Amino acid sequence: MKTFFILLVIALAASACGFKKYVWFISLGYGFAIAAVGAGSLIIFHGNLTTGAVIQCALLIIYGIRLSGYLVYRDVKTAYNRRMKGEVKTNDEVSFGVKFAIWISVALLYVFQTSPAWFRLMDNRGTDAFCVAGVIISAFGIIFEATADLQKNSAKKKNPGQFVSSGLFSFVRCPNYLGEMINWTGVFISGLSIYHNATEWICAVIGYVGIIYVMFSGARRLEIRQDKNYGSDPNYQHYKSTTPIMVPFIPILPIMSSPKLRFLGIPLTGYPQNKSQR
Known part of the structure; x- marks a missing residue:
């Protein structure tokens, strides 16, 4: 428990930037x-x-630095903030109580997400086949997600008003989210040989299911936004009808934009919305 609370304090401190701008809890702070x-x-x-544990932790560091660095670049160098004006609540519209609740909730999620890596170190379990596969x-x-970010950024520079359907976006409509899910699937798999009690299983499952939920929630919000922006474009309709939204080789999931799926629209989805709707 001591290790958990130390890492929770670290996550809280690292994500506290959200008190300056609340969406940072789930973007830069993430x-x-x-x-x-x-x-x-x-x-x-x-x-x-x-070796395996060091590489796994190094990947967490690389992942986090790349993501935050990209978000800073996007906010500073692109027209993202202007495009998102009115789509996301301003800092003044969110009370301190709500900010505090988001801060605690997401910090817990971040510690749970990374728990397979620090469980392995805490239990001194070494490098095994699950660790290697997970890494x-x-x-x-991480490479898949970074590539999707670069491809979308490049395409938007050339044609800001056009939806992106080239590169990895010809494979799925939300390759950013797919890369994210692959990354955290690897983290979860890496710990399958070390979860030796109910507490460790619960922590790891909450972290994994939580981030998968966030990705599907973000995909739904992006689907609604894309429909609003490009719904009258027959090329977009063709692209939407022939390209899976996030997971390849399964039905298209047209219900993702349905207003009935309100359980996929809680505030925690701000991170993927801010990340991919650029």
Whole structure:
């Protein structure tokens, strides 16, 4: 429990930037917190380091720094803030109580998401097949997500008013989210050999299911926004009808934009909305 609370404090400190601008809890603060927990785990468990554990924590650091760095670049160098004006509540519209609740909730989620990595270090379990498989899957997901971000940014520079359907976006409509899910699937898989009690299983499952929920919620919000912006474009309608929204090789999921799916629209979805709707 002591380790959990130390890492929670680290996540809280790293995501506290959200008090300046509340969406940062789930955008910049998200990346900062994941990187900080990865670095903190290496420091706390410096005596238990193995090759697999070090690589896994390094991937968390790389993931978090890349994400936050990209978000800063996007906000500073692109017209994202102007395009999103009116779509996201301003800082003054959110009470301190709501900010505090979001802060605590997301920090807990970030610690749970990363728990397979620090469980391995805490239990001094070394590098096994699940660790190796998880690291490979996570690395692929990070590269996939970063590639999608770069491709979308490049396409938007050339044609800001056009939806993106090239590169990885010809494979699925939300490759950013797909890469994110692949990354965290790898993190979860890496711990399948080390979850030895109910508490560890619960923490890992909450973290994994939580981020998957966030991704589907974000995809729904993006679907609604895309329909609003490009719904009258026959090219977009063709693209939408022939390209899976997020998970390849399964039905298109046209219900994602349905107003009935309100359970996919809670405030926690601000991170993926802010990340991909640029």
